[in-house]
Amino acid sequence: MRYLVLGGTRSGKSAHAESLLAATDRPRYLATGAVDVDEAWGARVDAHRVRRGEHFLTIETQDPAAEMRLDPESPVLIDDLGSWVTSLLDAAKAWDDPAATITDAVDDLCSAIADHVADVVVVSPEVGMSVVAPTPVGRRFADEIGSVNNRVAQVCEIVQLVVAGRVLDLPAPSATLSAESAPDDAEQTRTPLVPVPVAPFPEAISPSASFVGAALPDGVDAEVFPAIDPPSPDVADAARARQLTLTKPPGALGLLEDLGVWISACQDQCPPHRITAPAVAVFAGDHGVAQDGVSAFPPEVTAQMVANIAAGGAAVNVLARRAGARVHVFDMSVKADVPGADAATTAYKVRNGSGDLRTGDAMTIAEARKSLAAGRAIADRLVDSGADLLIAGDMGIGNTTPAAVLIGTIADREPVVVVGRGTGIDDATWIRKTAAIRDGMRYGRRFRNEPLALLAAVGGPDLAAMAGFYAQAALRRTPVLIDGVVTSAAALVAEQLAPGASAWWRAGHRSTEPAHAFALSSLGLDPIVDMSMRLGEGTGALTALPIVSSAVDVLIDMATFADAGVSDGG
Numbered sequence: 001m002r003y004l005v006l007g008g009t010r011s012g013k014s015a016h017a018e019s020l021l022a023a024t025d026r027p028r029y030l031a032t033g034a035v036d037v038d039e040a041w042g043a044r045v046d047a048h049r050v051r052r053g054e055h056f057l058t059i060e061t062q063d064p065a066a067e068m069r070l071d072p073e074s075p076v077l078i079d080d081l082g083s084w085v086t087s088l089l090d091a092a093k094a095w096d097d098p099a100a101t102i103t104d105a106v107d108d109l110c111s112a113i114a115d116h117v118a119d120v121v122v123v124s125p126e127v128g129m130s131v132v133a134p135t136p137v138g139r140r141f142a143d144e145i146g147s148v149n150n151r152v153a154q155v156c157e158i159v160q161l162v163v164a165g166r167v168l169d170l171p172a173p174s175a176t177l178s179a180e181s182a183p184d185d186a187e188q189t190r191t192p193l194v195p196v197p198v199a200p201f202p203e204a205i206s207p208s209a210s211f212v213g214a215a216l217p218d219g220v221d222a223e224v225f226p227a228i229d230p231p232s233p234d235v236a237d238a239a240r241a242r243q244l245t246l247t248k249p250p251g252a253l254g255l256l257e258d259l260g261v262w263i264s265a266c267q268d269q270c271p272p273h274r275i276t277a278p279a280v281a282v283f284a285g286d287h288g289v290a291q292d293g294v295s296a297f298p299p300e301v302t303a304q305m306v307a308n309i310a311a312g313g314a315a316v317n318v319l320a321r322r323a324g325a326r327v328h329v330f331d332m333s334v335k336a337d338v339p340g341a342d343a344a345t346t347a348y349k350v351r352n353g354s355g356d357l358r359t360g361d362a363m364t365i366a367e368a369r370k371s372l373a374a375g376r377a378i379a380d381r382l383v384d385s386g387a388d389l390l391i392a393g394d395m396g397i398g399n400t401t402p403a404a405v406l407i408g409t410i411a412d413r414e415p416v417v418v419v420g421r422g423t424g425i426d427d428a429t430w431i432r433k434t435a436a437i438r439d440g441m442r443y444g445r446r447f448r449n450e451p452l453a454l455l456a457a458v459g460g461p462d463l464a465a466m467a468g469f470y471a472q473a474a475l476r477r478t479p480v481l482i483d484g485v486v487t488s489a490a491a492l493v494a495e496q497l498a499p500g501a502s503a504w505w506r507a508g509h510r511s512t513e514p515a516h517a518f519a520l521s522s523l524g525l526d527p528i529v530d531m532s533m534r535l536g537e538g539t540g541a542l543t544a545l546p547i548v549s550s551a552v553d554v555l556i557d558m559a560t561f562a563d564a565g566v567s568d569g570g
């Protein structure tokens with residue numbers, strides 16, 4: 001989670017910011033204050049230091065972005081942007097030179113904050129609420145810090161204002177910024193902040209999602225799940241009853257009502273909490289079968305697209321930003337090294353590419369276990385760090401072929417009805433792909449009721465990790481939106497591993513891939529939207545996410561007949 005904590009002088013903003021990281025392990029404190037200014041300043045810095053105690057590792061730096069990049073997995077507190085902007089303006093000799101800018105450094109800091117894996121808390125002064133400063137230097141500072149705060153707010157999920165020691169959560173701007181409220185920088189208006197974090201937030205943020213290896217207790221096999229409880233039937237009843245009290249004819253909000261009831265039941269709370277921290281995990285892997293031309297694109301695109309997702313440029317990133325979701329991408333079994341991949345991306349890598357499913361050796365049983373454990377650990381880490389809805393996405397050239405094999409096998413359909421056009425294959429490729437699916441199904445059939453062996457034979461680490469992720473999400477009582485054909489294949493396997501898990505899932509969309517419909521009907525899921533999409537990555541689920549968030553808002557925010565003084569239908 002990324003926090004921007006604003007406040008005036010002595011408002012209590014630093015103490016609050018520190019309390020946010022009180023529960024995390026050895027957070028780093030990036031002190032941007034100028035050293036040796038004068039005695040009074042020194043005393044003030046010392047007071048901060050005493051309060052922080054030993055918990056924080058203090059680093060004095062004028063380049064917080066560089067420090068963050070050195071260790072993206074450690075929680076970090078930056079205190080504060082006021083002194084940082086001052087030192088930038090000093091260095092650029094910009095105080096009385098309107099042409100000199102600090103834009104590059106601000107861009108760099110925003111991208112470091114956006115890329116940071118662990119929690120980030122940024123402290124900044126809120127100035128300029130009084131009369132305009134009488135000096136050019138005062139005006140310059142107020143202008144700069146105002147626009148820096150705007151920029152940093154855009155990459156933080158939570159923005160708070162501290163006044164007299166009291167903490168105010170600032171709601172995110174609505175999706176379309178009005179002309180007045182829009183920051184004057186064109187870049188900002190292109191990417192308005194999308195999350196709507198208006199629910200109260202805990203004093204201390206939970207430990208960050210540092211993705212560092214599988215974490216199942218000793219002696220627990222990754223494919224073994226305890227019984228899965230359904231979302232609370234009693235709370236579902238309470239939520240249905242509440243829907244009837246809201247100022248609308250009963251049932252008039254259709255599926256929105258069902259979705260609100262479902263989230264309420266998942267959260268065991270009516271009205272539910274607002275959805276504030278949805279997270280997407282994209283599982284990437286190459287597939288041996290892709291070497292023989294079952295896709296319209298070459299296998300090297302997988303690694304390139306993983307890099308694109310990590311850099312924030314893929315469709316999944318764009319839709320996630322709009323829906324207020326964080327995206328994490330994991331190289332489970334990409335064949336080549338992903339250019340510039342960080343430690344979090346490769347933390348769970350099982351192998352370089354999967355074997356050829358036509359001869360039944362996508363991976364070994366040990367690798368299948370390791371992949372399932374990885375997916376479970378990733379779900380755990382996201383839930384532990386506060387995620388309140390999970391989405392899995394896929395990336396892997398050729399992966400609609402193993403997906404069709406898994407769905408054809410489990411849902412018991414013929415190869416010709418589960419084969420799809422994937423990335424847009426031509427007829428000759430379609431024939432090859434159908435033959436590959438037939439061979440894979442012939443091999444996989446014997447493991448139809450043995451999910452671990454089936455994943456090892458005709459799946460791959462990416463699909464196995466998704467299955468572990470979905471089943472673990474259910475175990476952790478966290479709602480899930482399923483995406484397209486690839487993720488739905490993993491969901492079918494997850495339901496075999498952990499029967500009942502599907503009660504914690506909804507289908508985000510209907511893909512144009514034919515196998516998707518079979519998977520959804522086997523799982524008893526109806527898609528929320530049908531947008532003729534066929535991309536994967538998590539995009540279909542993300543398209544439905546704002547609808548689910550709206551459904552929750554309805555249960556929280558709508559007036560009741562009694563409150564609004566509206567006569568009900570008797």
Ligand SMILES: Cc1cc2ncn([C@H]3O[C@H](COP(=O)(O)O)[C@@H](O)[C@H]3O)c2cc1C
Nearest residue numbers: 295297394395396397398399400422423536
């Ligand atoms: C540029 C690009 C971006 C993608 N994003 C998702 N996919 C999707 O298409 C691929 C599966 O289709 P097939 O089985 O036909 O290869 C996967 O990478 C999947 O994630 C993409 C594919 C491409 C080419």
Ligand SMILES: O=C(O)c1cccnc1
Nearest residue numbers: 422484485511534535536
């Ligand atoms: O439905 C999907 O998830 C899908 C469809 C085509 C290509 N890749 C993914």
